[in-house]
Every structure is written in structure tokens, then in C-alpha cells.
Amino acid sequence: MTAEPAPAARLTELVLLAPEDQVETLAEALEALDALSVSVEDADAETPAERALFGEPGMPAPKAGWQRSRLVALFAEVSQAHEAAALLRLQDFFQGCEVVGVRAVADEDWVRLTQSQFAPVDITPTFWIVPSWHEPPPQARQIIRLDPGLAFGTGTHPTTRMCLRWIAQHPPLGQRVLDYGCGSGILAIGAGLFGAREIVAVDIDPAAVESTRLNAQHNQVPLQAGLPEAATGAFDVVLANILASPLKVLAPLLCGHVRPGGHLVLAGILERQAEELQQAYAPWLRLQVTDAEDGWILMTASA
Numbered sequence: 001m002t003a004e005p006a007p008a009a010r011l012t013e014l015v016l017l018a019p020e021d022q023v024e025t026l027a028e029a030l031e032a033l034d035a036l037s038v039s040v041e042d043a044d045a046e047t048p049a050e051r052a053l054f055g056e057p058g059m060p061a062p063k064a065g066w067q068r069s070r071l072v073a074l075f076a077e078v079s080q081a082h083e084a085a086a087l088l089r090l091q092d093f094f095q096g097c098e099v100v101g102v103r104a105v106a107d108e109d110w111v112r113l114t115q116s117q118f119a120p121v122d123i124t125p126t127f128w129i130v131p132s133w134h135e136p137p138p139q140a141r142q143i144i145r146l147d148p149g150l151a152f153g154t155g156t157h158p159t160t161r162m163c164l165r166w167i168a169q170h171p172p173l174g175q176r177v178l179d180y181g182c183g184s185g186i187l188a189i190g191a192g193l194f195g196a197r198e199i200v201a202v203d204i205d206p207a208a209v210e211s212t213r214l215n216a217q218h219n220q221v222p223l224q225a226g227l228p229e230a231a232t233g234a235f236d237v238v239l240a241n242i243l244a245s246p247l248k249v250l251a252p253l254l255c256g257h258v259r260p261g262g263h264l265v266l267a268g269i270l271e272r273q274a275e276e277l278q279q280a281y282a283p284w285l286r287l288q289v290t291d292a293e294d295g296w297i298l299m300t301a302s303a
Helices: 020-032 078-089 110-117 158-169 186-193 206-218 244-249 251-256 271-281
Strands: 012-019 037-042 068-075 098-104 121-124 127-130 142-145 176-180 198-202 224-226 235-241 258-270 288-293 296-302
Touching (some): 012 078, 020 068, 020 078, 121 158, 127 158, 127 186, 158 296, 186 198, 186 206, 198 206, 244 251, 244 258, 251 258, 258 271, 271 296
Parallel strands (some): 127 142, 176 198, 176 235, 198 224, 235 258
Antiparallel strands (some): 012 068, 012 098, 037 068, 258 296
């Protein structure tokens, strides 16, 4: 991407409390919301209620979290942290959890740290996401240049990979494509690489809109990026990688943008949420599960 790295002072931590049985789900949701990292700590550390939690050497810990766990999620922007907190509060699985607060992170070389943690990501054997500091693998034919940790969707999460995989398997040649909730613009860019004629990418966050514009320019993909009102008319493909609750609210709007014969592609959905999404979209379209990875699913429908 061509955007300058966010100043360290803008990096922000979202701190949450969660019971043991919600830690894994909450951590996965934070990753889907593009947290740069998620750490889990004992909320009762250094108190009489502290509990040891260690696995055998070389093995994972026996449980995902403590009876009362503190999750600390790092975000590139304070707006992302607040948006993540607001979206999580709407989820059914957030019952029993608590938002402790949002706080600034002390100065550190996060760009160097991020670069050390990310390598090229394969979507298909010939379709790769490659950070700017890496050379593309020789087998790559389609390449998205995107720097993980400096945007709102990097291709490392299963929901993003499944959406991009669907695009690669159903190339939108000459089609009009909408990326609703575009974040970094990665799905819109992917659609452009696979031949979309016209691409509209929208997000409620102006910072995401600007990130999409910059990433699209860097990847030489022409598109229109703006706030949600910029999405007008019907599209051959409508992509939305958000979370289940906002997807349910957006059902009539998203379905209304799919032209006859077009496709709706939804992600950010856990396997156990499939039926409620199908019910929410039933008045307009028949959703089906078409891909799954690490507990997340991709749901699609044809108009």
C-alpha cells in the first residue's frame, strides 16, 4: 500500500473481560474486525484468585483462557477500536463479556514488528497477497500488494480468504461489483484483478475509504470508494465481509443491490450463525453455505 504507516501514538488497545467459555469466540471475532494482535491474560493475576494455565512443553495450553480472562486487542486506529467495541456489544456471544475501555499504546516500532510477523498469503496456488517488503512467489499470477497491520483487512483471516477464493473461482469479468464494508479494499481490489468492469467500495469509516483508495491506486485497480450512500443501483456481485448482526440488519439493503442473475457473497459469520442468517435473508434470497474455514463460513445466494 502507498499510505504512510500510522503514527505509533494512534495505535490503540481495546480491553475486554470475558468468561472462559467465550474467550476463543471473542478472540476470533476481534481478528475478523482486523485487530493487529489479541492477547489473553488472567484477569485475576496477582490476586488470591489467580490460576495457573500452562500446557506441556511444546504443546498448547489446555484451555483458551482463564475463568475470568482479560483480552487486549491492538488496533491501528482509535476509531477501529471503538467500532469493534460497538459491533461486539451487538453479538449474542458477547453476553457475559464486558468492555473495560480503550487506551492509547506507548510508542514503539510497530511497523518493524508487524513486518517481522507477516509473510505472503496464498488464496489459490496462483493468487497471493504479498506485503510490500516481500518478493512475490514465482507461481503467483494475480498479486495484491497490501501491508498487513496498516489497514482494515489483510487477507490473513479466514473470512477474507474465503471471499477472495470465491472471487477467484467466479471471476467477475466485465461485471459491476459492490464491496460493502470495504475496510482496506482488499475484496474490491481482488474483484478488479479478476476483471470487474466497475467497482464501488463503501464503508462507514472515512479512514477505511481513504485506505481503500490508496490501496487500489497502489494495485492499479480503478474503483469508486466512498461512504455507504455512494452505493447506488444494481450490481452483478455484492460482497459484504462484516459480522452476523450487522449483516442481518443490512439484509434488505444488500439484497436490493443484487440485480437479477447476480450474486450475494457474505462473510464474517460463524458456523453456528448460518440458520439465523438464512432466516434473515429468506424474504429476498436463499442463502447457502459454500465454504468454511476454522469455524467461519461463507454464505452465498443467486438472485
